[in-house]
Amino acid sequence: xxxxxxxxxxKQKKQKQDNKNSSSGLLTFGGHLExxxxxxxxxxGVSGVIAAVVFCFKDITWxxxxxxxxxxxxxxxxIEQAMQAVGVDFHFNEFHVEMIATDLSSQFxxxxxxxxxxxxxxxxxxxxxxxxxxxxxxxxxxxxxxxVQVAGIIYMQFILGxxxxxxVLFPISFRFLGTYSVSARVVSNITLDSYISxxxxxxxVMGVVFQLPVIAFFLGKMGVVTSELLSQYRKHSFLVIMLVxxxxxxxxxxxxxxxxxxxxxxxxxxxxxxxxxxx
Numbered sequence: 001x002x003x004x005x006x007x008x009x010x011k012q013k014k015q016k017q018d019n020k021n022s023s024s025g026l027l028t029f030g031g032h033l034e035x036x037x038x039x040x041x042x043x044x045g046v047s048g049v050i051a052a053v054v055f056c057f058k059d060i061t062w063x064x065x066x067x068x069x070x071x072x073x074x075x076x077x078x079i080e081q082a083m084q085a086v087g088v089d090f091h092f093n094e095f096h097v098e099m100i101a102t103d104l105s106s107q108f109x110x111x112x113x114x115x116x117x118x119x120x121x122x123x124x125x126x127x128x129x130x131x132x133x134x135x136x137x138x139x140x141x142x143x144x145x146x147x148v149q150v151a152g153i154i155y156m157q158f159i160l161g162x163x164x165x166x167x168v169l170f171p172i173s174f175r176f177l178g179t180y181s182v183s184a185r186v187v188s189n190i191t192l193d194s195y196i197s198x199x200x201x202x203x204x205v206m207g208v209v210f211q212l213p214v215i216a217f218f219l220g221k222m223g224v225v226t227s228e229l230l231s232q233y234r235k236h237s238f239l240v241i242m243l244v245x246x247x248x249x250x251x252x253x254x255x256x257x258x259x260x261x262x263x264x265x266x267x268x269x270x271x272x273x274x275x276x277x278x279x
Contacts, residue, residue, distance in 0.1 A: 039130050046126050051119025055111065065114065065199065068171035069178070071095045075167050079254075097178040100189045110192050117200060121162075128155055154214055161210030164262060165203040169248070172255045173202065205248055209263065216270035220277035227275040230267075237267055 054061050067073055076092045083090035101107045120127075128151050136144055178190055219225045230237070245259040 036134065039134055043123065043127050043130055047116075047119045047123040049119075050122040051115045054118045054122070055115040058111065061114070061118070065196075066099075068166065068199075069097060069099070069174055069195070071175075073171050075171050092175075095175065095179045097174070098189050099192055099195060101192050106191075106193060110196055114196055124155065124158075150214070150217075154211065157210045157214060158207040161206035161208070162203050164210065165206040168258050169206060169255070170199055170202050172258065173249060174198075176255065202248070209244075209248075210266065212263075212266045213270045213273050217273050217277060220274035225274060227271050227278060230271045230274060234267075238264055241267060 068075075071092070071094045080091055101110075132147065132151060136147070174195075178188060181188065216225065216230070220227075241263045242256070242260050245256055245263060249255045249259050
């Protein structure tokens with residue numbers, strides 16, 4: 001009898017606490033889980049709609065995805081025009097790389113997975129918005145403004161990394177690796193799966209690498225690095241950046257230069273960012 005009364009009292013206390021939290025605008029742990037679940041459903045819904053649109057517009061999508069594999073891609077034209085502008089008559093040789101599908105369902109499955117990747121990428125601004133809506137009630141007003149700025153910079157840097165991969169890193173890497181041959185008797189036939197996996201991995205790597213100024217911002221905030229320290233190790237950092245560029249690019253001098261220059265510029269931007277943090 002006493003046990004039942006204690007359970008009844010505990011339930012009443014819990015109900016009173018829930019009512020108190022509701023009246024003060026606070027959510028319980030279960031309420032937070034419900035809000036999080038609804039947010040995930042909305043994110044999945046928007047990503048699914050964009051993925052379905054990408055899947056339906058197959059011709060446009062794959063024209064864009066396969067464009068870096070063509071010998072007359074716009075990046076090669078821009079490099080030729082830049083070389084001619086400085087008085088160098090330079091032209092890329094024409095090349096053709098055949099792509100094949102080795103499994104019966106490989107083209108269809110690759111089409112689906114690629115549509116999902118692009119759906120998530122296309123929905124990324126909405127995903128950031130939903131995540132900010134979820135965490136914003138726990139932030140002060142100045143922290144909300146600060147979080148919006150940081151989230152915007154992170155997204156902008158990621159998109160710059162994606163564009164860098166699409167227009168510079170991937171097409172030149174594909175040109176070098178796709179046309180490289182150890183013997184005239186060996187013919188390269190690139191599978192569609194290999195092409196897409198390389199495309200996605202390089203894009204993600206460059207998207208992460210372009211977060212260097214953001215990482216420097218947080219390290220500067222925590223006092224781990226200073227602008228004086230970063231400036232002092234410029235030469236060492238340049239060698240490290242060249243080493244990283246050599247790892248993520250094929251052994252081609254032009255590709256190494258085209259990747260090293262923007263990465264080093266990011267390092268210089270990081271120094272400026274830390275100086276602003278110190279002020």
